Every structure is written in structure tokens, then in C-alpha cells.
Amino acid sequence: MIPLSWYLVVSVLMLACGLVGLLVRRNFITVLMSVELILNAANLNFVAFARQLGDLTGQVFPVFVITIAAAEAAIGLGIIVQLSRLKTTVALDAVNEMRG
Amino acid sequence: MDFLVAHFSQAVFLFLAFFSLGGAVGVVVLRQPVHAALSLLASFLGVAGLFVLARGEFLAAVQVLVYAGGVMVLFLFVIMFVNVRAVGKEAQYLRPLVPLAVVGGLLFSALALTAMWALGRRPPADAFPLVSVAGQEVGNTEAVGWILYREYLLPFEVVSVLLLVAMVGAIVLGRKPKEMEKA
Numbered sequence: 001m002i003p004l005s006w007y008l009v010v011s012v013l014m015l016a017c018g019l020v021g022l023l024v025r026r027n028f029i030t031v032l033m034s035v036e037l038i039l040n041a042a043n044l045n046f047v048a049f050a051r052q053l054g055d056l057t058g059q060v061f062p063v064f065v066i067t068i069a070a071a072e073a074a075i076g077l078g079i080i081v082q083l084s085r086l087k088t089t090v091a092l093d094a095v096n097e098m099r100g
Numbered sequence: 101m102d103f104l105v106a107h108f109s110q111a112v113f114l115f116l117a118f119f120s121l122g123g124a125v126g127v128v129v130l131r132q133p134v135h136a137a138l139s140l141l142a143s144f145l146g147v148a149g150l151f152v153l154a155r156g157e158f159l160a161a162v163q164v165l166v167y168a169g170g171v172m173v174l175f176l177f178v179i180m181f182v183n184v185r186a187v188g189k190e191a192q193y194l195r196p197l198v199p200l201a202v203v204g205g206l207l208f209s210a211l212a213l214t215a216m217w218a219l220g221r222r223p224p225a226d227a228f229p230l231v232s233v234a235g236q237e238v239g240n241t242e243a244v245g246w247i248l249y250r251e252y253l254l255p256f257e258v259v260s261v262l263l264l265v266a267m268v269g270a271i272v273l274g275r276k277p278k279e280m281e282k283a
Contacts, residue, residue, distance in 0.1 A: 002113050002153060010117045010150070012215050014143075016208045017124035023200045024193045029133045029179060033140045036171065037124050040147050043159070051154045059156045059240075060247050066166050067259045071266030073171045077178040078273030084182040085276075 007048030015041035028083065028090040032076045039069045113153055120146025133179045137172065144168045158241040 014037055021034030043062040050058025084090055123143025130136045144167040151160040238246075248256060 002109055006113060006117070007150070007154065008215055010121060012208075012212055013121055014124045014147075015211065016204075017121070017128055019207060020201070020204045021128040023204045024197055025128065026193055027133060029175065029182070030127065030136050033127050033136055033175065036140065036167070037127060037143065040120075040144065040167075043163075044147060044150060047151050047154045047156045047159060050156065056243050056247055057251075059159055059244050060252055062156075062159050063162065063244075063248065064252075064255060064259050066162060067263055070166055070171055071263050073174055074266050074270040075273065077174055078270040080178055081181060081274055090182055 004048055004052045007044060011041045011044040011048070014038075014044065026091050026093060028080050028092055029077075031092065032073060032080075035072065035076075036069055039065055109153060113150070116146045116149040116153065118146075119143075120150065134176070137175045137179060140175070141168055141172050144172070155240065157239075158244050161241075 018034045018037030018041060021037065022031055025031050025034065043065055046058045046062050046065070050056060080090055083095065087094055120143045123139045123141070123146060126139025127136045127143065130139055144163060148160040148163040148168070151157075151163060
């Protein structure tokens with residue numbers, strides 16, 4: 001039997017990777033991928049606790065999370081396509097027109 | 101060898117965890133977006149394997165179909181669409197890297213401390229998720245379906261409307277500027 005803490009360690013490390021990618025990467029596409037990593041870490045926690053507590057509700061919520069992630073990816077990538085048409089780049093620090 | 105047989109699930113867990121975390125690190129450090137996307141794919145598949153180990157077979161299938169199938173294709177499609185070569189030559193990280201890394205480190209250590217604190221409070225003993233509905237043994241998919249469609253029907257419908265809105269939004273965003281003016 002795999003202890004709950006193993007899952008939590010994997011989850012928190014994956015969250016850290018996603019967080020770092022979200023904060024430091026310059027490429028918009030990679031930033032979106034980091035968001036997917038964070039959502040995956042949350043799903044892993046849900047499933048691990050569902051097994052630990054013997055409650056299948058924890059396997060229902062990842063379905064919602066995956067749906068949200070798909071919607072977010074679709075919209076984010078649509079924005080990237082428009083951005084690349086407008087600026088010919090997807091670097092985040094190139095989009096600074098609203099800076100005061 | 102006997103040790104490996106006795107701890108087979110642990111060995112598989114470590115392998116899958118290595119796979120998914122290696123993919124996650126690859127997303128952050130790899131320069132080319134295509135490589136990062138493939139690394140993310142490896143991470144998704146590893147997480148699907150971890151779901152199977154935690155007795156979430158249905159979710160593992162959904163993970164492979166939706167993430168590895170749908171979302172990854174979307175990412176790769178957009179990467180091919182945007183000029184990747186121009187992206188590869190530029191700097192990889194945002195300019196003030198140190199403050200950002202410090203903020204990330206602080207957030208991470210706060211989370212890790214919370215996790216440590218939560219782990220100190222012992223959760224109840226290990227139990228298998230319920231696989232019986234109305235006194236009958238059913239598979240994981242059916243059991244998840246019972247909960248999803250009976251207790252969480254409204255959230256399910258709301259999230260499907262959200263998906264529809266996102267789909268329409270993505271189509272509108274993806275149109276060429278000329279078509280936007282006409283509309």
C-alpha cells in the first residue's frame with residue numbers, strides 16, 4: 001500500500017514546478033502549460049484523498065477540474081493566436097501597452 | 101528480486117512519480133515550446149498512471165483522453181501555428197528573475213509548511229473508495245457516475261455550459277482580423 005504522504009509529496013513538487021514556470025517563463029505558451037501542471041497537482045491530491053478517506057467524491061471533482069483546464073487552454077491558446085497576429089511574438093514582457 | 105515483488109506497487113509508484121515530475125521540470129526548463137509540450141505529455145501520462153494506482157481508473161482514462169489527447173493536440177497545434185523559431189532565439193525567462201524566484205520560493209515554502217502541518221495530524225486509516233452501489237459491486241466508472249449524476253448534477257450542467265461558452269469564445273478569438281471587422 002502506498003502511503004498518502006507519497007502522493008502529497010509528488011503533488012506539492014509538481015505544484016512547485018508549475019508555480020515556478022508560471023512566474024518566471026517568458027513564453028506565453030509555456031506559462032499556460034505551467035497552469036496545467038498546477039491543476040494536475042490539485043487532481044492528484046483529490047484522488048489521493050479519495051483513496052485515503054474511502055470517499056469517491058474526490059474522484060468526481062477532478063472531472064470538473066479537467067473540464068475547466070480544457071476550457072482555459074482553449075481560451076488561452078485563442079488569445080495566443082491573436083497575440084501572435086498582432087505582435088509577431090508571444091513573449092509576455094512584449095505585451096506592456098497598459099503599463100502606466 | 102523478492103524485495104521488488106513485495107514492494108511492487110511502491111516501485112511502480114516511484115517510477116511513475118519520477119516520470120511525471122521529470123516531465124514537470126522539463127516544462128519549466130526546456131527552451132523549445134515543442135519540447136516543453138512533449139515533456140508535459142510525459143507528465144500527464146505519469147499522472148494518469150498514478151491515478152490508476154490510487155484506484156481512479158475512470159479518471160486515468162479521462163486524463164489520457166482529454167489531456168494527452170485533446171489539450172496536448174491544441175497546444176501542439178498552436179505551437180506549430182505561432183513562429184517557433186523566433187521564439188527559440190529570444191531570452192527564456194522574464195527579466196527580473198531573482199524577485200520572481202523569491203516570490204515563488206516563499207509561496208512554495210508556505211505551501212510545504214502547511215502540507216507538513218497537515219501530515220502531522222494523522223488522517224483516518226486507509227480505506228478503499230466505495231465500489232458498491234445499492235448493495236451491488238460495481239466498477240469505478242459506474243460508481244463515479246452515480247455520484248456525478250445524482251449529487252453533482254447541477255455543477256455538471258453548469259460546467260458543460262461553461263465549456264460551450266469557452267468553445268464559442270475560442271472560435272471567436274481564433275478568427276482572422278478581417279472576419280472580425282465584418283462581423
